[in-house]
Amino acid sequence: MTDNSNDAPVAAGPEPAPGSRRSGRPALRPVAEQLARVLDTIGTIAPIELALLDAQGLLLAEEVHADAPLPGFDNAAMDGYAVRAVDLRQATEDHPVVLPVVGDVMAGARSMSGMGPGLCMRIMTGAAIPPGADAVIPLEDTDRGVARVAIHRPIRTGECVRRTGEDLPAGALALGQGAILGPQQIALLAAVGHDRVLVQPRPRVVVISTGSELVDVGRRAGFGEVSDSNSYMLAAAARDAGADAYRVGIIPDDHARLLDVLDSQLLRADVIITSGGVSMGTADIVKEALSQIGTVEFTTVAMQPGSPQGFGTLGHEKTPIFCLPGNPAAALVSFEVFARPAIRKLLGKRTVQRQTVEATALERMESPDGKRQYRRGLLHREPDGRYSVSLIGGHGSHLIAAMAASNCLVVLNEDVTEVSPGSRVTVQPLMLAQR
Numbered sequence: 001m002t003d004n005s006n007d008a009p010v011a012a013g014p015e016p017a018p019g020s021r022r023s024g025r026p027a028l029r030p031v032a033e034q035l036a037r038v039l040d041t042i043g044t045i046a047p048i049e050l051a052l053l054d055a056q057g058l059l060l061a062e063e064v065h066a067d068a069p070l071p072g073f074d075n076a077a078m079d080g081y082a083v084r085a086v087d088l089r090q091a092t093e094d095h096p097v098v099l100p101v102v103g104d105v106m107a108g109a110r111s112m113s114g115m116g117p118g119l120c121m122r123i124m125t126g127a128a129i130p131p132g133a134d135a136v137i138p139l140e141d142t143d144r145g146v147a148r149v150a151i152h153r154p155i156r157t158g159e160c161v162r163r164t165g166e167d168l169p170a171g172a173l174a175l176g177q178g179a180i181l182g183p184q185q186i187a188l189l190a191a192v193g194h195d196r197v198l199v200q201p202r203p204r205v206v207v208i209s210t211g212s213e214l215v216d217v218g219r220r221a222g223f224g225e226v227s228d229s230n231s232y233m234l235a236a237a238a239r240d241a242g243a244d245a246y247r248v249g250i251i252p253d254d255h256a257r258l259l260d261v262l263d264s265q266l267l268r269a270d271v272i273i274t275s276g277g278v279s280m281g282t283a284d285i286v287k288e289a290l291s292q293i294g295t296v297e298f299t300t301v302a303m304q305p306g307s308p309q310g311f312g313t314l315g316h317e318k319t320p321i322f323c324l325p326g327n328p329a330a331a332l333v334s335f336e337v338f339a340r341p342a343i344r345k346l347l348g349k350r351t352v353q354r355q356t357v358e359a360t361a362l363e364r365m366e367s368p369d370g371k372r373q374y375r376r377g378l379l380h381r382e383p384d385g386r387y388s389v390s391l392i393g394g395h396g397s398h399l400i401a402a403m404a405a406s407n408c409l410v411v412l413n414e415d416v417t418e419v420s421p422g423s424r425v426t427v428q429p430l431m432l433a434q435r
C-alpha cells in the first residue's frame, strides 16, 4: 500500500515557509501529549465476580474479611503428644516423665474427648488440641511410645500450639481493595472460604488488521501479498499487557466492511486496535472511514517508528479505538507507547508504564531531531550488574526478523540526534510481563 520512504532518519531543517513544497507535512504532536490524551480518555471497566483461579493477576475490587478466625481452632504445629506443660516440669534427658497415652488425635477429627491431668494423647500436625492439653511435645523428644510415652524435657505452655485466630482474628480485613491477586493472595482468599471474588476484569481487546494485500497465516503469500503478522503480534502484545485478546483477522480495504465489523465488534470490546491504513495513501481506509465519523482523531506523533496514529472512541459506550500504523515495528512501538498503558490503566494498575533502565550504548546511535526514536535493541546485563545495549537491525519499521531478535526498545529522546558509544541511554525492556 504505502512505501517506507520516510523510515530513514529525517534531519530537521528550518520550518518551511507556508506554500513551500514541504508545507504539506503535518505538524508533529509530542509523544507525551498524545499519551496524555489517550490516558485521559480511558475510563474504567465495571468490576466482575470471578472464580478464584480466573482472578489470578487481577486487582481485587472489594474488601474481603475473614468471617471466622484463621486458624479456626487451636492445633498442633508438630507430630507428637498433646500434654499439659505442668505434668512435664520434672522431665530431663536422664529422668524422663512417663505418661499414659489415652488416644490418638488425627488431623480432620471432628470431635474428641478431653484429656485428664497426668495423661497425654498422640497428635498429628494440624489436628485440634484436645481439651485439657496446653502444649505439644514433638515425637523427637520422646521414646515414641504407644501405650506409655517417656518424655525427656520440660515444655512451655503453648509450645507447638498454633492459636485460634493468630493468623487473622474473626472479622479482620483479609485483603483490601486494590490488592493484586498472586498465588499468596489467592491462598488467603481460599483459606477464608471465598471461592469467588469481585475483581477488575481483563479488558477485552479486539485486534483487526486492515489491508487488501494481507493473507492469513497458513495461506502462502503470493506476489504482492503479505502475511498478516500484525494481528498475531498485537493480540500477543495485548495478552502480555494483561488483556483478553480477540483476533478478528483481516479486513480488506473497504469502508463499509470495516465499519460493519467495527460495529459488531463493539458488542464485546473494551478496546479496539486496528493496524494499517492510517497514512496518506489512497487506500488508507481506516483513516478515511473513521475520520468521517468524527470521534477518531488522526494525527502525526513526533516519534519514529509509529508517527501516523489514530485514536478516539466508538459507539455509545465510547469504546477506545487505537488505529496503529501498518508497518510491523511501527505497530508494536505504538502499541507499547499508547495502547499498553491504556490496557494497564483499565486493569486498575497504578503504574501503567513499563519500567525503563539506563544502559551503556555499545555503538554510535543516530536519531532524527524533534522525534523520539524507538530503536529495537539487545539489552545485556554485564557481570557487574550494569546494562549495556546494542542495536538490532536498521531503523526500518518493516524489519520483522530484527524485531524478533530484539528484547528492548532503545529510547532516543526528541532532542537527541546522536549518541556516542559509551554514553548512557534509556532502554525499555520488552520482557514478558506477569498477566
Ligand SMILES: Nc1nc2c(c(=O)[nH]1)N[C@H]1C(S)=C(S)[C@@H](COP(=O)(O)OP(=O)(O)OC[C@H]3O[C@@H](n4cnc5c(N)ncnc54)[C@H](O)[C@@H]3O)O[C@H]1N2
Pocket: 001, 002, 003, 004, 005, 006, 007, 209, 210, 211, 213, 214, 226, 227, 228, 229, 230, 231, 275, 276, 277, 278, 279, 280, 281, 284, 305, 306, 307, 308, 324, 325, 326, 327, 328, 330, 397, 398
Ligand atoms: N506519503 C507518505 N507515506 C507514508 C507515510 C507518510 O507520512 N507519508 N508514513 C509512512 C509510515 S511512517 C508508516 S508507519 C506507514 C503507515 O502506513 P499505514 O498505516 O497506512 O499502513 P499500510 O499502508 O496499510 O501498510 C504499511 C506497511 O505495513 C504492512 N502491513 C500492514 N498491515 C500488516 C499486517 N497486518 N501484517 C504485516 N504487515 C502489514 C503493509 O504491507 C505495508 O508494507 O506509512 C508510510 N507511508
Ligand code: MOO
Pocket: 004, 006, 007, 304, 305, 306, 307, 308, 325, 327, 329, 330, 397, 398
Ligand atoms: O516510521 Mo513509520 O511510523 O514506518 O513507522
